[in-house]
Amino acid sequence: MTVREIRLYGDPVLRTVTDEVKEFGEWSHALAEDLLDTLDVPGRAGVAAPQIGVPYRAFSYGIEGERGVIFNPVLVKTSGEQGGEEGCLSVPGLWFPTQRAAYAAVEGVDADGEPIRVEGEGELARCLLHEVDHLDGIVYIHRLEPSTRRGAMKEIRRSAWFNG
Numbered sequence: 001m002t003v004r005e006i007r008l009y010g011d012p013v014l015r016t017v018t019d020e021v022k023e024f025g026e027w028s029h030a031l032a033e034d035l036l037d038t039l040d041v042p043g044r045a046g047v048a049a050p051q052i053g054v055p056y057r058a059f060s061y062g063i064e065g066e067r068g069v070i071f072n073p074v075l076v077k078t079s080g081e082q083g084g085e086e087g088c089l090s091v092p093g094l095w096f097p098t099q100r101a102a103y104a105a106v107e108g109v110d111a112d113g114e115p116i117r118v119e120g121e122g123e124l125a126r127c128l129l130h131e132v133d134h135l136d137g138i139v140y141i142h143r144l145e146p147s148t149r150r151g152a153m154k155e156i157r158r159s160a161w162f163n164g
Contacts, residue, residue: 002033002034002036002037002038002053002133003037003038003041004034004037004053004088005052005053006047006051006052006090006092006129007050007051007052007053007087007090007133007138007162008021008030008090008157008162009090009162010072010162010163011090011092011142013050013053013054013055014050014051014090014134014137014139015137015139016055016137017051017090017101017135017136018049018050018055018056018057018135018137018138019055019056019057019060019073020037020056020057020072020137021056021072021109022055023059023088023123024109024112024113027150028058028071028111028112028113028144029111030118031049031054031056031058031069031112032058032060032071032109033094034052035049035059035060035069036060036067036069037054037121038060038148039060039061039062039067039086039120040062040147044062044089044108045060045061045062045063045127046061046063046128046131047059047060047089047131048131048134048135049135050134050135050137050145051089051134053088055070057071057072057073057105057163058070058071058072058074058107058135058136059073059097059110059123059131059132059134060134061118061127061128061131062137063123063124063127064124065154066118066120066124068116068118069110069111069112070106070108070109070110070118071108071110071111072108072109073106073118073128073131073132073135074106074107074108075105075106075128075132075135076095076105076106076107076114077103077104077105078101078105078125079101079102079103080101080102080103081099081100081101081102082099082100082101082102082126082142083097083098083099084097084100084126085097085098086098086100086126086130086140088139088140088141090139091140091141091156092140092159092161093159093161094152094155094156094159096140096141096144096152097144097145097148097149098126098140098143099143100125100129100130101129102121102122102125103120103121103125103144104117104119104120104124104128105117105118105128106119106124106128106132107118113145115128123161136148141156149160151157
C-alpha cells in the first residue's frame with residue numbers, strides 16, 4: 001500500500017495542465033493503485049494525479065459506494081446546478097461555498113486503456129468536476145465568487161500549512 005503525500009496549494013504542479021496518458025500497462029496500474037491507496041485515507045472523496053505530484057490526466061474517486069480510477073477523462077455532459085460547501089486535500093481544513101453542476105458525466109479509459117464512463121449526481125458530480133478541474137490546473141478556490149475568493153485567500157495565507 002502506497003499512500004502518497006498530497007501537494008498543497010502553492011505547489012506549481014497544481015496549476016499545471018496535465019498531459020494525456022498514452023501508454024498503458026505496468027506504469028498505469030501502479031499509478032491507479034497509488035491513487036486508490038491515497039484515496040483510502042478516511043475523509044477523502046477523490047485524488048487527482050497532480051495532487052500526488054504526477055502531471056498526468058488521471059484521478060481516483062470514491063463516493064457513496066462508487067470507487068475507481070479514470071485516465072484521460074473528458075467531461076461529456078453536465079446539467080442542473082447545486083450549491084454547497086466544498087473542500088480540497090490541497091487546501092486542508094478550509095471549506096467554501098462552491099457552485100457546481102448537479103449532474104456530471106466523464107468518459108475516459110481505465111488502467112488498461114479500455115473505455116469507461118463515470119456519471120452521477122450530487123456529491124459524485126461535485127467530485128468528478130473537482131477532479132477534472134485539477135487536471136486542467138484549476139483549484140476549486142479559483143471557481144469561488146470574487147468576494148468569497150478574497151476571504152479564502154486570506155484564510156489560506158494565515159494557515160499553518162501555507163508557505164507562500
